[in-house]
Amino acid sequence: MKALGPILAVVAAIIALWYAAAVPMNIQEVLTQAERAGAVVEPEGAMNRRDVSRFALVLKNADHLAESWSMERARLPAPHQVVKELWASTWDEEINGRRGIVKSGSLSNRSLIYHGSITLGATIVGFLIGSGLGILLAVGIVHSKTMDMSVMPWAIVSQTIPIVALAPMIIVVLYSIGVEGLLPKAVISAYLSFFPVVVGMVKGLRSPDAMQTDLLRTYGASKPQALWKLRLPASVPYLFASLKIGIAASLVGAIVGELPVQRGGLGARMLGGSYYGQTEQLWAALLFAAAMAAILVWLIGWIEGKTLRRMGVTP
Amino acid sequence: MILVFAAVAVWIGAWAFNGWLANGRFSGLASVRLAVPLIFGATVIVVWEMIVRGLAVPAVILPPPSTIVGAFFGNFGILWPDFVQTFAKGALGGYVIGCGAALLTAILVDRYDFLRRGLLPVGSFMAALPIVGTAPILVMWFGFDWQSKAAVVVVMVFFPMLVNTVAGLRDTSAMQRDLMRTYGASYWQTLFKLRFPAALPFIFNGLKIATTLALIGAIVAEFFGSPTRGLGFRISTSVGTLALDVVWAVIVVAALTGTAFYGAVAWLERRMTFWHPSQRK
Numbered sequence: 001m002k003a004l005g006p007i008l009a010v011v012a013a014i015i016a017l018w019y020a021a022a023v024p025m026n027i028q029e030v031l032t033q034a035e036r037a038g039a040v041v042e043p044e045g046a047m048n049r050r051d052v053s054r055f056a057l058v059l060k061n062a063d064h065l066a067e068s069w070s071m072e073r074a075r076l077p078a079p080h081q082v083v084k085e086l087w088a089s090t091w092d093e094e095i096n097g098r099r100g101i102v103k104s105g106s107l108s109n110r111s112l113i114y115h116g117s118i119t120l121g122a123t124i125v126g127f128l129i130g131s132g133l134g135i136l137l138a139v140g141i142v143h144s145k146t147m148d149m150s151v152m153p154w155a156i157v158s159q160t161i162p163i164v165a166l167a168p169m170i171i172v173v174l175y176s177i178g179v180e181g182l183l184p185k186a187v188i189s190a191y192l193s194f195f196p197v198v199v200g201m202v203k204g205l206r207s208p209d210a211m212q213t214d215l216l217r218t219y220g221a222s223k224p225q226a227l228w229k230l231r232l233p234a235s236v237p238y239l240f241a242s243l244k245i246g247i248a249a250s251l252v253g254a255i256v257g258e259l260p261v262q263r264g265g266l267g268a269r270m271l272g273g274s275y276y277g278q279t280e281q282l283w284a285a286l287l288f289a290a291a292m293a294a295i296l297v298w299l300i301g302w303i304e305g306k307t308l309r310r311m312g313v314t315p
Numbered sequence: 316m317i318l319v320f321a322a323v324a325v326w327i328g329a330w331a332f333n334g335w336l337a338n339g340r341f342s343g344l345a346s347v348r349l350a351v352p353l354i355f356g357a358t359v360i361v362v363w364e365m366i367v368r369g370l371a372v373p374a375v376i377l378p379p380p381s382t383i384v385g386a387f388f389g390n391f392g393i394l395w396p397d398f399v400q401t402f403a404k405g406a407l408g409g410y411v412i413g414c415g416a417a418l419l420t421a422i423l424v425d426r427y428d429f430l431r432r433g434l435l436p437v438g439s440f441m442a443a444l445p446i447v448g449t450a451p452i453l454v455m456w457f458g459f460d461w462q463s464k465a466a467v468v469v470v471m472v473f474f475p476m477l478v479n480t481v482a483g484l485r486d487t488s489a490m491q492r493d494l495m496r497t498y499g500a501s502y503w504q505t506l507f508k509l510r511f512p513a514a515l516p517f518i519f520n521g522l523k524i525a526t527t528l529a530l531i532g533a534i535v536a537e538f539f540g541s542p543t544r545g546l547g548f549r550i551s552t553s554v555g556t557l558a559l560d561v562v563w564a565v566i567v568v569a570a571l572t573g574t575a576f577y578g579a580v581a582w583l584e585r586r587m588t589f590w591h592p593s594q595r596k
Contacts, residue, residue, distance in 0.1 A: 006433030014437075025456075075456065146334040149348065150355035160577035161570040162530040164447075165546070168538070168554045169562050173376055176557075244443070252445045259538050260554065266448075274451030274539055286448045297443050 018079050023068045024054040025076035030067045031057065039063075077280045085280040086112070086287060109264065112288045118265040119254045120292065122182050126189020127250040131243060133190070134197030141198070142205040142231065143223065155198050163191060167253065168260040175261060185257035185265070192253040193246030200242025204235025233311060240304035247296045255289060266292075318369030322362045329358035378560040386560035387567055393549070394568055401546040402572050404461035405533035409468025414525055417473045418518070421480035422506070435481055442474040450536040459540045467536040472525035479524070483517025484510050516591050519584040526576045530569060 031041045031049060042060045043049060049057060058065065069078035077085075089112045094101045099108035107114035137155075141148045167188045174184040208230050216226045258267030266289045273282030308314045333351050341347045360380045366372070367379040374382065387394070424430045450467045457463035487510050495505045537547025546565050553561040588594055 003432065003436075006429050007436050008433075009429075010433035010437050145342070146330065146337040146351075149337045149342070149351040150330075150333050151352075153352040154356065157574055160527055161573040162527060162534055164531050165534050165550055165566055165569045168551055169559065169566075172554045172557075173559070177376060248443045248445070252447055255445055255448060256535055256538070260551070270448055270451050271539065274455060277455075279452070279455070282451055286452070289448050290444045293444050294440065 015079055018076075019069065022074070022076045022078045023065055024058050026068050026071050026074045027054050027057045027061075027065075029071055029074065030065065031061055033067060033071070034061075073277050073279055075279065077283055081280055082283040082287060085284040089281070089284055090288075112266075112269070112285060115264055115266050115269045115285070116288055116292060118182075119185075119251070119258065119267065119289070122185035122254040122257065122265070123189055123247070123250045123296070125182060126186035126191075126253060127193050127247050129186065130190035130193035130250065131197045131246050134194045134242075134246075135201050135239070137194075137198050138201030138205055139227065141202050143227075152202065155195055158195050159199065163195075164188075164253065164256050166191070167256045171257055171260045180261070181263075184261075185254045188257040189250035189253040192249040196242045196245045196249060197239075200238045200245075201235055204238025205231045207238065208234045236307060236311065237304075237313065240300060240307070243300050244297050247300060248293055251289070251293050251296065316369060318365045322365035322369065325365065326358060326362050329354055375557045375559055378563060382560045383563040383567065387564040390561055390564060393544075394564065396544045397546050397549050397565070398568055398572065400461060400542070400544045401464070401533050401537065402530070402576075405464030405536070405545070406468055406529040406576075408461065409465035409532065410472060410525060410529040412465065413469035413472035413529075414476050414522060416469065417476035417521070418480055420473075421477050421484060424477070424481050425484040426502075431481065435478065438474045438477045438481075442478055446471050446474075447532065447535050450532070451539045454536060454539045459542055464533045464536045464541075464545075468529045468532040471528045471532040475524050475528065476518075476521040479517045479521030480514060483514030486517060487513045515588045516584075516593065519580065519588060522580050523577060523584070526580055527573060530573050530576070534569065 028049060035041050035044070041049075043052065070081070071077070074081070089110065093099070093108050093111040094113060097103070097108050097110070099110060101107055107117065109115075137151070141152055170188055170191075171184045174180070174187065205227075212230060212234075213226070216230055221229065254265070255267040255270070258265035259271055266285050269285040270282055270289075273279065273285060305314070333354055336342065336347050336351055336354075363377075364379045364381060367377055378386075420434075424434050447467070449470055453466040453470070454463045457466050491509055491513075492505065495509050500508065533545075534547040534550070537545045538551055541548040546569055549565045550562055553559070553565070585594055
């Protein structure tokens with residue numbers, strides 16, 4: 001409880017700041033609407049207001065700010081508007097909507113649950129492929145000095161380059177050879193989660209100290225035995241640390257991968273929202289993606305806690 | 316077909332040579348440590364070239380490296396303004412603002428325990444979120460030019476930098492702080508003479524993470540709208556016309572930029588934290 005207080009205070013402060021920021025952000029549109037409704041605003045005419053600073057407008061027209069938090073297509077929708085949109089495009093759309101799962105038997109293509117599930121599928125598949133290959137490569141690197149010296153520097157360098165830049169090309173190239181749907185996005189997700197896992201796992205597999213490896217040698221343990229009984233268990237904490245980075249990267253990869261080909265998914269939803277000025281839809285998709293990332297990272301943290309306790313690393 | 320077999324032969328030969336180098340007598344030498352990955356990289360490029368030519372892979376799927384190098388130099392006049400737009404203006408601008416703001420916030424957070432306990436969990440939570448998603452919103456607010464890209468970069472680098480700096484500012488022992496107190500040092504003296512230098516390894520860690528994020532943010536933000544130049548713009552338009560050699564040339568530029576940017580920060584780190592155990596030779 002003591003830890004929660006400050007966090008809640010900070011979150012409350014962020015929400016308050018959001019509400020406060022919505023007033024100057026939306027002032028131009030609010031005043032235009034008020035003027036159309038017959039109110040006298042200062043200065044008159046949208047053209048004259050264009051170059052006046054937002055704060056000056058707020059101060060001069062303090063009486064006409066009522067609409068700031070309920071504008072449609074606002075530049076910055078207020079938090080409750082976003083939450084309303086979030087509710088409308090998840091629960092409401094699925095339960096009460098004509099296209100929803102209750103009435104039509106399949107997820108509505110207007111709901112965030114549908115788009116989120118598309119993104120989630122690509123994220124999970126890509127993450128499993130990427131981290132699986134990453135673990136295999138790390139095992140190879142630890143056991144082969146040739147591989148270590150040849151590949152490891154490139155794995156490290158590759159973390160400094162913006163791999164996401166490859167995403168549109170991978171999508172379009174795979175599309176042109178007939179691969180579409182989930183797989184191209186999963187390839188990007190796999191690619192993004194691959195390198196963090198390799199680097200983390202190599203560190204983890206090398207974490208047993210000389211004393212422990214020497215002990216296994218006195219037992220006459222073979223290399224596979226040393227791998228299974230010492231190196232892999234020792235690498236588990238490192239593995240989970242890099243899996244958390246990997247799944248967050250996978251989600252980013254899936255979202256960016258949805259930008260070039262508009263076939264559903266949170267990325268497509270965001271781009272659509274930005275094209276058509278549907279800011280509430282955009283913010284709702286963003287919050288949904290954030291919640292998904294948080295849940296995924298938390299899930300891995302939860303598995304980590306369980307595993308480490310089971311292994312006896314933490315009491 | 317001969318080229319494909321030659322490619323396999325080159326691969327096996329180079330791998331065997333690397334194996335001999337890595338497991339042989341000279342594997343400890345600095346020159347060998349540098350040569351092995353370079354040989355590996357060169358092998359990948361040679362094999363790529365041979366296989367693409369040998370199997371006659373269409374250029375719209377995978378252009379050979381020689382074509383990409385040609386596109387790099389042939390389009391240098393286009394790529395340079397792209398580089399200036401995306402890196403020098405968008406990424407670097409946002410990087411400086413974001414990291415600077417995070418540094419100042421970290422000092423504030425560190426000063427007040429309440430803020431630290433409240434802001435730090437929120438900060439590390441935010442650091443794991445797909446912040447790239449704010450790009451369409453920020454592009455809508457700040458327009459298509461580099462300001463919106465810098466804004467995306469600011470949001471992306473802020474939280475990792477904040478979390479690292481706060482962790483660094485706490486990385487002094489009670490003994491050291493007590494010593495400063497016996498010297499009668501004020502808060503600011505302690506901050507600048509003890510805690511800030513002690514935090515430098517953490518700060519540089521954050522700065523290094525932020526270099527990659529800055530480039531990613533600047534490039535991805537351009538996918539949501541940009542003036543007719545910029546690396547992200549060039550990628551999305553060239554993909555649209557299936558000019559994949561140009562796309563690869565842009566990726567080469569992005570890769571070189573990312574590595575050089577990271578290298579520059581790492582170099583600065585070596586100069587400024589030479590006293591830290593991890594930097595000692």
